[in-house]
Amino acid sequence: AQSVTQPDIHITVSEGASLELRCNYSYGATPYLFWYVQSPGQGLQLLLKYFSGDTLVQGIKGFEAEFKRSQSSFNLRKPSVHWSDAAEYFCAVDFNTNAGKSTFGDGTTLTVKP
Amino acid sequence: NAGVTQTPKFRVLKTGQSMTLLCAQDMNHEYMYWYRQDPGMGLRLIHYSVGEGTTAKGEVPDGYNVSRLKKQNFLLGLESAAPSQTSVYFCASRKQGSGQYFGPGTRLTVT
Numbered sequence: 058a059q060s061v062t063q064p065d066i067h068i069t070v071s072e073g074a075s076l077e078l079r080c081n082y083s084y085g086a087t088p089y090l091f092w093y094v095q096s097p098g099q100g101l102q103l104l105l106k107y108f109s110g111d112t113l114v115q116g117i118k119g120f121e122a123e124f125k126r127s128q129s130s131f132n133l134r135k136p137s138v139h140w141s142d143a144a145e146y147f148c149a150v151d152f153n154t155n156a157g158k159s160t161f162g163d164g165t166t167l168t169v170k171p
Numbered sequence: 172n173a174g175v176t177q178t179p180k181f182r183v184l185k186t187g188q189s190m191t192l193l194c195a196q197d198m199n200h201e202y203m204y205w206y207r208q209d210p211g212m213g214l215r216l217i218h219y220s221v222g223e224g225t226t227a228k229g230e231v232p233d234g235y236n237v238s239r240l241k242k243q244n245f246l247l248g249l250e251s252a253a254p255s256q257t258s259v260y261f262c263a264s265r266k267q268g269s270g271q272y273f274g275p276g277t278r279l280t281v282t
Binding site: 068091093096098099101102103106108147151157158161162163164 | 201202213274
């Protein structure tokens with residue numbers, strides 16, 4: 058079965074430190090890839106997406122992600138974390154780009170230390 | 172644009188009662204989705220729709236029904252609520268080739 062893995066359930070970083078959240082997916086043709094963020098009590102918000110082209114994509118709130126085909130990965134990065142980035146982050150993959158369905162990872166909770 | 176709205180925001184049901192959750196989007200999106208989110212289980216797709224008048228089962232469809240009579244609305248029904256359906260329900264919509272836009276969620280408790 059096609060799957061999306063976020064290996065880190067919980068990550069803690071200090072404010073101002075860099076951040077990398079990992080996402081791996083099971084093998085398939087080049088999928089559509091997404092990162093979403095969910096603040097407590099809120100719905101999910103799209104941070105960025107990759108469909109094709111440049112493998113480094115920029116998103117909102119200063120986030121970026123890099124698609125690495127050879128590693129089936131789409132890791133999310135931010136150079137300097139702010140306290141307001143504390144949230145849950147979800148990676149999602151459209152394995153069948155015509156089906157209109159995404160498979161979500163289980164999420165990574167980010168805590169930011171002052 | 173209001174984006175994706177969900178009604179109600181909170182609801183408490185007794186076992187066996189029925190209810191309908193309403194999702195509305197004003198972005199003219201073709202695709203709409205219903206998810207449930209439970210602690211430690213991420214997001215699970217209940218049902219989805221690829222266009223007006225069409226629906227399809229997702230990962231956890233049992234105990235739920237849906238309808239998409241109008242392009243902008245997607246209804247989720249629980250015919251006979253069970254405690255296992257206590258959850259936070261999210262609706263989302265998207266157009267082809269985009270990410271999903273999520274509503275604020277409905278917190279449902281079944282006692």
